[in-house]
Amino acid sequence: MVLLEDSGDDVGPPGLHRAGVGWLLMGDARAAADHLRQAAAREQHAAWWSDLAAAEILAGDETGDPERHLAALAAADQAISLDERFPQAHFNKAIAVERLGFERLSVVHWRKALELEGGSSSGSAIAVHIAGLATKKTARERWGDAEHRIAAGKMPANLEQLIAEHPQEARLWAEEFFLGRWGKGEDELFLAVAQIIGDRIAARSGERLLQQAVAEIESARASGDAHRLALLAEGAVAYMNGRAAYRANKFAMTALEFEKARGAFAAARGQMLGVVELWLAILKMKQNRNAEARVALVVLRDCARAAHGHEALIAEAERHVALIDGLDGRWGDALEVATSSRDRFARLRERQREAEAELTMAGALRFFGQPRAAWKHFVHVAAAFSASGDWDRLQVTATAMTYAELRRGHWSIARSLARIEIALADKPVRLAHGHLRAAVAALGAGDLAPARSSWSEARAAAASVKDDVLLADIITVEGRLLASSDPGAAVSRFTEAIGFQRSAGRGFTLPELHLVRGRAELAQGASDAALADFEQGIGILEKGRHRVSDIALRAGLFDDVRDLFGDAVAVSIERGDERAAFAYLERGRARTLLDELGDVQLPERPTLAAVQRNLDHGMLMLSYALLGDRLAIFAIDRDTIIVRFSGSSAGAVTQHTKALVRALESGSDISALAGGLYDALFEPVRDRLSDATTLVLVADTALAQLPFAVLFDRRANRYLVETHDSLIVPSAAVFMACRSRAADIPQLKSIAIFANPKVPPDLSLPVLPAAAAEAPRIAQLYAQPLVLRAVEATAARFRSEAARYGIVQFSGHTQLDDAEPWKSALLFDQRLSARDIASMRFHRTRLAVLGACSTLTPNTEYVEGTSPIAASFLIAGVPAVVGSLWDIDDAEAAAVMVRLHEPLARGVPAATALREVQRGMLAAHPRQWASFTVLGADR
Secondary structure, three states: OHHHHHHOOOOOHHHHHHHHHHHHHOOOHHHHHHHHHHHHHHOOOHHHHHHHHHHHHHHHHHHOOHHHHHHHHHHHHHHHHHOOOOHHHHHHHHHHHHHOOOHHHHHHHHHHHHHHHOOOHHHHHHHHHHHHHHHOOOHHHHHHHHHHHHHOOOOOOOHHHHHHHOHHHHHHHHHHHHHHHHHOOOOOHHHHHHHHHHHHHHHHHOOOHHHHHHHHHHHHHHHOOHHHHHHHHHHHHHHHHHHHHHHOOOHHHHHHHHHHHHHHHHHHOOOOHHHHHHHHHHHHHHOOOHHHHHHHHHHHHHHHHHOOOOHHHHHHHHHHHHHHHHHOOOHHHHHHHHHHHHHHHHHHOOHHHHHHHHHHHHHHHHHOOOHHHHHHHHHHHHHHHHHHOOHHHHHHHHHHHHHHHHHHOOHHHHHHHHHHHHHHOOOHHHHHHHHHHHHHHHHHOOOHHHHHHHHHHHHHHHHHOOOHHHHHHHHHHHHHHHOOOOHHHHHHHHHHHHHHHHHOOOHHHHHHHHHHHHHHHHHOOOHHHHHHHHHHHHHHHHHHHOOOOOHHHHHHOOHHHOHHHHHHHHHHHHOOOHHHHHHHHHHOOOHHHHHHOOOOOOOOOOOHHHHHHOOOOOEEEEEEEEEOOEEEEEEEOOOOEEEEEOOOOHHHHHHHHHHHHHHHHHOOOOHHHHHHHHHHHHHHHHHHHOOOOEEEEEOOHHHOOOOHHHOEEOOOOEEHHHOOEEEEEOOHHHHHHHHHHHHHOOOOOEEEEEEOOOOOHHHOOOOOHHHHHHHHHHHOOOOEEEEEEHHHOOHHHHHHHHHHOOEEEEEOOEEOOOOOHHHOEEEOOOEEEHHHHHOOOOOOOOEEEEOOOOOOOOOOOOOOOOOHHHHHHHHHOOOEEEEEOOOOOHHHHHHHHHHHHHHHHOOOOHHHHHHHHHHOOOOOOHHHOOOEEEEEOOO
């Protein structure tokens, strides 16, 4: 507390650091991290960055949010870069690495911390921790010990325990090593152990392939069928040799041994034939023959389904089909099949294989723009591979993690993860790929010299490797390095890379390659070629999104290469083609939401003329586009379209928007921010505002959280709300869809009010007395009201009653889920998720009024950043939603709600009604009224 008091009003770096340490000592890790981050960014001190790492670790431990541990890792690395011998930084890095699932790798960093700590008391604790980690045996090591005992003719005393704790390793060691060693004529104990393993696994999970394989050996012996017995032995040995050759990257020998095993098992009608077919398909994948491999895997899966108790083989086939689908850009199929594989392995209690399928799921979620959901899987996967001792898959997991953060533009975190990749790399090809990702991260951060150094390291590591995929990636990064100095050479490199990736079936890489080649072509002045590249990349994305069966996951598919749309818009503007620019702008916006408004008949790409026909006289649509660091404003009325640029940079507008929202939430003075943002967003089109009475505002994701009503025209000395009605929409096409729906809904003077619902006891949320008190006052304004409060206001009643009324009012608590937005919910006795609401059908409801916290808060990290709860009502058929952009006080919300319904009950459109209320509250601080806005389009 003393540190907080000492910092006082000092907003300089030292004051921020003292406040951060104070919050840390008081146990508020998140507040500490916020202050320490600001301090460290402004003054580069190793101790400050290390303190930030400690705060992020504690915040991550409290919230279970792996992104906090990622931030801790990056902060610790920054501290180490400033002072390599600062022990606390290495201590914090060790903790972060361990929290992210890389338990064994963390030992390296713990030892470095111990070395620097010397003989301190903390050093003793570190030494104990290191000893615990270093002596913990992985599943692979434990089964290796068991094999040595069997080879010495001794039955492992802990065999039953090993099978129970590590059933996957038990099955795989038996299929490969124990049957193979038996086939070579070694100790019969190997076969006896395989039989025990097969029987125990069959009894516990129903997986019977190993049990059946051992049984057919015993059957051949019992019947005296020496020929079949010899074939089964030959197949077992060849399979073991093939797996050994595969691990040694001797793929020609691998193919020979697997073909020999296939022939022997086929002739013997052996159960292990399916396992060999699986590995032959995997070998095809290694040779970039993915189409052939997929056909073979589907046939194998179907055959295994027809057999009895071959669940592991089915799950393995599914897992590799999912991998191929992901490589080909069919991420919807990949996620579906990988989830099935993960669930099968979970039932078998095969944790490592479950993690492998989960890794593919995480990759798919990342491509769908759900990085937080992906990270929930990544950490679990890394921990599973660490426990099993599968360092190869652990390195692959680190690669996926790095790639995920590269795609998000989190350059410092990506560089830290690339270091983990490099530390884990046990092969030149993996080492090269790690250095390549480090180069891309450095390029993203604008650090050209480290980028070149990492690229050189990658090329040196790749010198002894013959790998076409690696070569293509090296060429791609070389093109990135050349893009500014020699764009012609860069275009050549990107063209070569595109040709390879297309021929190799690696479709997921193509959109970004078309983006970077288009940019290099622009640098040469070749705008036609650039626009053609952007169009190709967009076309691939659009084709890919139609393959996604789960429509909720389509929303993030454009996030990976969102700049394709922005660059296409910018080029079209430069060419003077505003109509084409507007078309590209619309193609990248709210496409999934438009898909889900399925009962509205609209063309997939609504033309500018169609949009203009949907604008009434007096309506002006302002569509904002952040193009690099420029902010373009499309001003559209019934007759014209113009494009003008803001005098402020896109970065400044974004920062000021966030600052304005924070000031409103805290009740601070907003005059300077509100005036500056009005100038940035409306001054360039001031001549168009005078003839407009209603503004249809299509906000880019960074502006979707902006309360436009509160922007202040300093020349006229008035708020925007004093001059114009305003509607917020995520795209022009969604506006058209909402208008079409509004025209078909009858003007019912009825309302269903759900006030202060009783929430699940585990949430411990406060009651909302003002919400309960407002309900009767609102109800008396309508001819047909339904009022449900407290225990009467249940999720079941909402589902059964709400859609019968012209207006639906919810006054209660919400729960937002940034990781999986479709799980965000209105809170009744049960959580009513956004997905649940979207499945309802509101054919008679013209307006939903959500008098709860943050019901219109967008997720600004994603292209389709519309609030999931508000969007769910649009999807369900409600054309307009009134909601809040930030958390609001119960009493303040109730005051707005009662006033709002007076004009609504008279049939006044929502935007006009809200404006009437807000104009009547101008004497109050804007935080009391500015949070509410209208999404969609009423009559």
